Amino acid sequence: MSEPFDENMKCWLEAVDAWNEGVPVRALALSDQLVAAGWDTTELHALRAECLLALDQPQEAFDEAKRVVDEAPDDLGAQWLYAVAAWRTRRLMWAQEAFEKAIELSRHDPRLWLEYARFLVAERGPKLALEAAEKAVKLNPESPSAWVVLGEAKQRMHDRKGAREAYAKALKLDPNCVPAQLAMASFLESSGEIDKALALTELAEGHKEAEPVIEEIRKKAKRKQIGRILVERGLVRAEPDRDAGRLRRQVFWCVVVCTVLAAFVLAVWADAPGFAAVVAVITLLGILRFFS
Numbered sequence: 145m146s147e148p149f150d151e152n153m154k155c156w157l158e159a160v161d162a163w164n165e166g167v168p169v170r171a172l173a174l175s176d177q178l179v180a181a182g183w184d185t186t187e188l189h190a191l192r193a194e195c196l197l198a199l200d201q202p203q204e205a206f207d208e209a210k211r212v213v214d215e216a217p218d219d220l221g222a223q224w225l226y227a228v229a230a231w232r233t234r235r236l237m238w239a240q241e242a243f244e245k246a247i248e249l250s251r252h253d254p255r256l257w258l259e260y261a262r263f264l265v266a267e268r269g270p271k272l273a274l275e276a277a278e279k280a281v282k283l284n285p286e287s288p289s290a291w292v293v294l295g296e297a298k299q300r301m302h303d304r305k306g307a308r309e310a311y312a313k314a315l316k317l318d319p320n321c322v323p324a325q326l327a328m329a330s331f332l333e334s335s336g337e338i339d340k341a342l343a344l345t346e347l348a349e350g351h352k353e354a355e356p357v358i359e360e361i362r363k364k365a366k367r368k369q370i371g372r373i374l375v376e377r378g379l380v381r382a383e384p385d386r387d388a389g390r391l392r393r394q395v396f397w398c399v400v401v402c403t404v405l406a407a408f409v410l411a412v413w414a415d416a417p418g419f420a421a422v423v424a425v426i427t428l429l430g431i432l433r434f435f436s
């Protein structure tokens with residue numbers, strides 16, 4: 145009776161060691177052996193869920209995590225694992241509920257608030273995301289990652305000044321923080337500050353997780369540089385400034401309304417509607433000529 149148990153325990157310890165050493169493939173293979181041998185524990189299913197998430201098999205991970213959370217609903221690790229698996233499989237409502245339950249069980253651990261804020265910034269409403277990000281910063285104001293998430297939340301709220309300040313704070317806390325470098329680089333590129341954006345991408349080089357973001361920023365920057373060169377050479381027309389165009393339209397219609405009102409007053413006051421109409425038409429033609 146003890147020999148199979150000893151073998152299973154040995155396999156379990158090897159699986160845990162493989163996971164801790166960063167070899168999820170081996171850990172999962174060993175856990176498969178345990179499942180085949182009839183080993184059925186909450187800890188085993190939790191380990192399998194983590195391995196499956198690491199190996200980008202979110203549906204299988206969710207099935208394992210669901211089993212874990214059903215068996216241990218008041219366990220912080222179970223709720224957190226379930227939240228991540230639900231997020232990865234786009235079960236966003238369940239993910240949000242599990243994140244909130246995990247935060248409650250952790251007594252508002254700053255690290256969990258940070259991950260929850262990331263989830264909200266990516267998937268939920270901007271106002272709720274901003275509130276969570278502000279909470280994460282309040283709980284851990286020395287965390288560059290928290291400031292990065294706050295910057296992303298502010299960008300979703302169209303507060304570009306606040307977003308820039310948050311990214312700058314993250315870089316001040318840790319100039320080598322790759323997420324902060326990439327976030328600020330993306331922000332600068334979208335603001336037209338291409339040279340600064342490219343300089344930051346150079347600092348983030350050498351990190352595998354940063355490569356797709358760096359490539360995207362450089363592609364966008366290159367397109368803008370080419371467009372600027374073509375405009376300078378007169379080969380294409382510059383894109384109109386949307387804000388300036390909006391302002392011109394607003395001024396145009398204000399002038400039109402004022403002209404019509406003036407013509408009406410003139411017609412009533414001078415009792416000369418024909419003359420007022422001629423004046424209004426001439427004025428409107430001049431306005432159209434000026435704004436065209």
